[in-house]
Amino acid sequence: MIRTGEQYRESIRDGRDVWINGEKVADVPAHPAFKPLVDIRARIYDMAHEPATRDTMTYTDPETGEVNAVQQKPPRTREDWDAKRAATDAVLSDVGGVVTRVGDETIGEVWSLIDGQDVLNAINPTYAENVKRHIDLACYGDPFHVSANTDPKGDRSKRPQDQDPDMLLHVVRETDNGIVVRGAKYETAAAYSNQAFTKPTIANWGDSELSDYALGFMLDMGAPGLKYICRTGFAGAKPIEDYPVSNRFDEVDTLVVFDDVEIPWENVLFYRDTKAATFIRATLHRYSAFAFTQRNLRLADLMIGAALWNVKQTGLEKQQAVQEKLATLACYREGINAHLTAAIAMAEPSPGGLLMPNQSLLYTGRVLACSQLHEMMHIARELCGGQICITPDKASFDHPDTKPWLDKFYSINEHWVAEDRRKLLAYARDLLNSDYAGHRLTFQLFAQSPPFAHLGAVYRNFDWDGPLDLVKDAARLSDNVLGSLGRSAK
Template identity: 75%
Template sequence: MIRKGEDYIQSIRDGREVYIGGERVRDVPTHPMFKPLVDIRARIYDMGHDPKLRHIMAYQEDGAWNAVANKLPHVQSDWWDKRRATDTVLEELGGIVTRVGDETVGEMWSLFDGQDVLNEVDPQFSANIRTHIHRVIQTDPFHVSANTDPKGDRSRLPQEQDPDMLLHVVRETDAGLIVRGAKYETAAAYANQAFTKPTIANWGNEAYSDYAVGFICDLGTPGLKFICRTGFAGRAPAEDYPLSNRFDEIDTLVIFDDVLIPWENVLFYRHTRAAMFMRATLHRYSAFAFVQRSLKFADMMIGAALFNVRQTGLDKQQAVQEKLARLAVYREGINAHLTAAITLCERSPGGLMMPNQSLLYTGRVLATAELHEMIHIARELCGGQICITPDKAAFSAPDTAPWLEKYYSVNADWVAEDRRKLLAFARDLLNSDYAGHRLTFQLFAQSPPYAHLAAVYRNFDWDGPLDLVQKAAGLSNRVLGETTRTPGDSAISQWFNAAPAARAAAE
């Protein structure tokens, strides 16, 4: 059943070995660098118990209330429910958090689709993934993702350097696997469990490898060490950096120092085909939540920029309107891909309902590839004052407040304090250390851009264009070679060719 915020807070007081700024953290929930996100995650849990929000955040099954984010997607409406729940969270919080569970739990659904591959290794592994998916629904843990290793010298095989540069199995025991190495995991220091898996994309001719291991890791397990980057919270007053102080998600290097992974938590082991399947389909579901957050970030850029130009009357200028329109085109492009991905959703190999893969992945490319350019347009529209405006203390000090009141008040609607708040928000959204960190994180969080394009290549319906040109040019049938699906049988073609009653049923 859905946990309460206090249940979550107590669950991470498990004696875990967490370090930040070179010092051991004695109580994660109250540490100033972690407390903002711990409180946010607790608030998300409590939203599921709020009578005004429960119908959005939760669903009832067998007499129990469960989180919408954790629900296995079986029908199209499940995705509309997930989208509405995530929007509600981000709007309720007034900012964007990425690693809070709804984005990472979908990675396990991808492995659920690969149970036939897991069965080749050991039927127990496919049973384990079913068990863990059911457990997530029942117990509602804070679930995160563990992907990236330190890697070391990437031109050399792991066996040719310190083998711990990639997480690997060092031995088997009756109780489970003993693993060693390290993983970068955002939010791991204050989460409950992580789906831990390899980042190797090309295993060559290897059929088996000790590096091909995936498991659910209880983040309170003895032997884990959490070495965190210093956070942005508390570096400067919250009045001047409202986003940095509330929404910084702490990234962690998790050290596995001969950690025991019980057999019931192992999802695949040694079989490289299982690892390759997992990497190829990892974001089949989770990319949706990532792209949805890009949409919300676009809304925040538009809002900050539009308020800035309207308060000074610049929104009447054609050049300004054109820049605003470019932000709107970016925003609506993301929105169109998300909406179409649900509308043209597809049945997965495991029987789940997945967003239309081609549309989802092309939407992700759009959201990521143009993000830096959209940020710069928003900076232009906000103007130079986001980098030169004095801080809150100057607006409050007796000697300087009257002058700032004079020069920052635009009219009766835009007094100095509102203008200061807007400029502080825009600066933190677009220009601060936190803003730069978020931009860089987008290139890491869902694989690098080249991997985004590889996902598009694997999921686009190439047969449709080939069939069209083959017929239009009068080419012989043999030029088509083998096709991956019946010509014209793409999801879009199916949709428009379907009878009205069939379309209504799909909707």
């Protein structure tokens, strides 16, 4: 059964070794750096129980009669994808902002393992059984699931074996109970999650077919030997009135240190096989890229809203130059929307019997969303104007010595008084111009993989035969040219 928010909070009070700002955290759910996102994840659990939202957030399994989370269900129909999209939109609307690593954007990486069962069975049939069991656990146990991808890597001009071997996570020995691993991974939301799908990074994990770096497993985040060293958080660092986004939606990233952590055999999904590792890296985002890109759609809506309110309050929305910039933001937004909608409308069956979004449309949509984000943020900044970087803080608007002057210069008319303008400018600054805004921009660029990998996914999934055949016929080339492609004439 789906847990309640309070049950989730209790599940991460497991004695884990969490550090932030040189402080060991005694209570993760209550710590000011983690509490906002813990509360949001708890809210998602509670939405599954509340009458107003439970039909959007849950479904009833026809075989077991259990009520399960929509987001955890392996997709087999277009209706499944429509339901997932609606559930994500419901969450983002309920919490009032964009959160990425809350489970639905990472569980899809495990679904991709269903499509690799033949690869896994060729190595060890037990691995495919482990995959099935963990997918069932995700469906019925509804853990907060995250993703572990990036290692410290070290000197990337060298093989991992030719430097400190811990720069990439690797196996150091086997036991009767499982494998013992050492190294580190960067993981967003790790300190307050339940489990992580841990797999190789995009790197040379060794040229041996049986590399100790080519492994994947499901990690219990409360396992002994884990240490969580978190980056400085944005929540609580500055007043919420001045930084309403930073204080509510910062998903804390963590260096997770594996100090000889034992992974039980039943949690090992593949081990010492570069073929499996290569397959996983190539297919990792065939499902999860949808939920990831959907966040960019919501971010586009927030940028449009912030920019449009700012030009409307000063009466600039009727100017052609302003309308052109707003239209550019709208084109970006609708481009993402079109790719997501078409990817489901033209969804394709996966090798493992699931329904995956049209891969070419999904990956090109992700490139559009990520590669143009910085340009769209700059347009939104321009529309909001220079006041987002020069407006005083809330304390100055409240102090009796400065309040009359700020009321005078920030009030426009009876509809736009100083306090509402301050709120809008503070929101736009935090969305577009703050430390948190810069962090989010970089996060969206690299969160699923770097830009070259985004384009690599497009290259592997685009139908190149269509344009080739079109030009062959239009130019009246002979069938002989097909031999250069390894294809024969029909």
